[in-house]
Amino acid sequence: MSTPFRTIVDTYEGRFSDGRTAAGLPATVRLVSQGLEIAPGAGQVPFVWSYRDLAAATPIGRRAGDVLLSCAVTPGATLFVSDQAFVAALADKASHLTTVSQRWRFARPLLAVCALFALAVAALWVADVSPARGLAGLLPMELRRSLGRQVVRSMSQGRGTCDTPEGRAALGRLTERLAVATGGKRFDIRVLNWSLVNAFAAPGEQIVLTRGLIEQAIGPDEVAGVLAHEMGHGLELHPETAIIRVVGLSAAVELMLGGNGGALANIGLVLTQLGYSRAAEREADAHALRILETAHISLQGFAGFFKRVEDRERGSVIGEIGLLRTHPFSAERARLAEQRPAYPATPALTDDDWRALRGICGNQPMHP
Numbered sequence: 001m002s003t004p005f006r007t008i009v010d011t012y013e014g015r016f017s018d019g020r021t022a023a024g025l026p027a028t029v030r031l032v033s034q035g036l037e038i039a040p041g042a043g044q045v046p047f048v049w050s051y052r053d054l055a056a057a058t059p060i061g062r063r064a065g066d067v068l069l070s071c072a073v074t075p076g077a078t079l080f081v082s083d084q085a086f087v088a089a090l091a092d093k094a095s096h097l098t099t100v101s102q103r104w105r106f107a108r109p110l111l112a113v114c115a116l117f118a119l120a121v122a123a124l125w126v127a128d129v130s131p132a133r134g135l136a137g138l139l140p141m142e143l144r145r146s147l148g149r150q151v152v153r154s155m156s157q158g159r160g161t162c163d164t165p166e167g168r169a170a171l172g173r174l175t176e177r178l179a180v181a182t183g184g185k186r187f188d189i190r191v192l193n194w195s196l197v198n199a200f201a202a203p204g205e206q207i208v209l210t211r212g213l214i215e216q217a218i219g220p221d222e223v224a225g226v227l228a229h230e231m232g233h234g235l236e237l238h239p240e241t242a243i244i245r246v247v248g249l250s251a252a253v254e255l256m257l258g259g260n261g262g263a264l265a266n267i268g269l270v271l272t273q274l275g276y277s278r279a280a281e282r283e284a285d286a287h288a289l290r291i292l293e294t295a296h297i298s299l300q301g302f303a304g305f306f307k308r309v310e311d312r313e314r315g316s317v318i319g320e321i322g323l324l325r326t327h328p329f330s331a332e333r334a335r336l337a338e339q340r341p342a343y344p345a346t347p348a349l350t351d352d353d354w355r356a357l358r359g360i361c362g363n364q365p366m367h368p
C-alpha cells in the first residue's frame with residue numbers, strides 16, 4: 001500500500017544526454033520511491049528511470065563525488081550527477097550499483113573499449129575516482145586523437161588555420177623544446193586565424209592557439225608559458241574528461257569512431273564554453289612550471305601573460321570564451337611562479353623564430 005502522504009524529496013542537479021543531440025541538458029533529479037525522476041531542461045515532462053534498470057559507469061562508492069548512469073530501457077541516454085550526497089542516497093536505493101558485478105551497458109557496444117572497461121572497473125572501484133576522469137584514462141590513444149581532430153576541425157570551421165612554412169618550423173622548434181618534459185608525448189599544435197585571445201587543449205595531445213593570442217603576447221616566453229599550461233591540461237586528460245562529462249560516454253565514443261552524422265558537429269564549442277575547476281587549473285600549472293623549468297625557459301612569461309590578460313579582461317566586458325573564463329585563477333598562478341627559485345634560462349625562441357611565429361598567418365585578413 002502506498003502512503004497518502006507526500007514526503008519531501010531532495011532534488012539534485014545533473015546533466016542528461018539522450019545520446020544523440022549535441023550536448024547534455026541540465027536536469028533536475030529526484031530519488032522517488034519507484035526510481036530516479038529526471039526533468040531535463042526547463043518545461044520538459046519528467047520521466048522515471050526505475051532503480052533496478054539503472055547501470056553505473058563504474059560501481060559507486062560512498063565517497064565518490066559523481067556518477068554516470070544509464071538505463072536499460074533507454075539505450076544511449078546517460079545521466080551525470082556530480083554530488084556526493086546524491087551518490088550516497090542512490091547507493092541506498094539501488095544497492096546493485098555498488099557491487100562489482102554490475103556492468104556498463106553501451107548503446108552501441110565497442111568491444112575494445114568494453115574489454116578495457118571491464119578490466120579497469122575493479123581498479124576504479126579501489127581508487128574511488130571520478131568516473132568521467134577514470135573513463136577518459138581508458139580510451140585508446142587512437143580514439144582520443146580522433147576525438148581531438150573533430151574538436152579542432154569544429155573550432156576551425158569558418159576561420160581557417162595559419163601555417164606559413166617559416167611559422168610552422170618555428171612553432172615546431174618551440175614544441176620540440178617543451179617536449180623534453182612531457183614524457184615523450186608530442187603535442188600537435190594548430191594556430192587558428194581567430195582574433196580571440198585564447199588557447200585550448202583538445203583530446204589526444206592536440207592544442208589550439210589563436211592568432212589573437214600570438215599577437216597579444218609580448219615575447220616567445222609568454223607563448224611558451226601558455227603552451228606549457230595547455231600541455232598540462234592535455235597530460236591530465238582534462239579535455240577528454242570534460243567531453244565525457246558533458247556529452248555522455250556513448251556520444252563521446254561515437255564521436256571517436258567518427259560515426260556521427262553531424263549531430264555533434266559543434267563539439268569544439270563544448271571545450272570553448274567550459275571553465276576548468278580550480279583543481280584542474282592547479283594540475284595544469286604544476287605541469288607548466290615543471291615543463292618550463294626543464295626546458296630552461298623563464299617563468300616570467302607564463303605568469304605575466306595570464307595576469308596581463310586577466311587585468312585587461314577584468315576592466316572590460318569579459319568575452320564569452322576569454323582566457324580568464326576558460327583558465328581562471330591567474331593571480332594564484334602568478335604567485336606560484338614568483339615563489340619558485342630562479343634558474344638560468346634562455347628565450348623560448350630566437351628573434352628570427354619569434355618573428356616567423358608572429359607571421360604564421362601570412363597576409364590572411366584576421367578572422368573575427
Ligand SMILES: [Zn+2]
Nearest residue numbers: 281284326327
Ligand atoms: Zn587552464
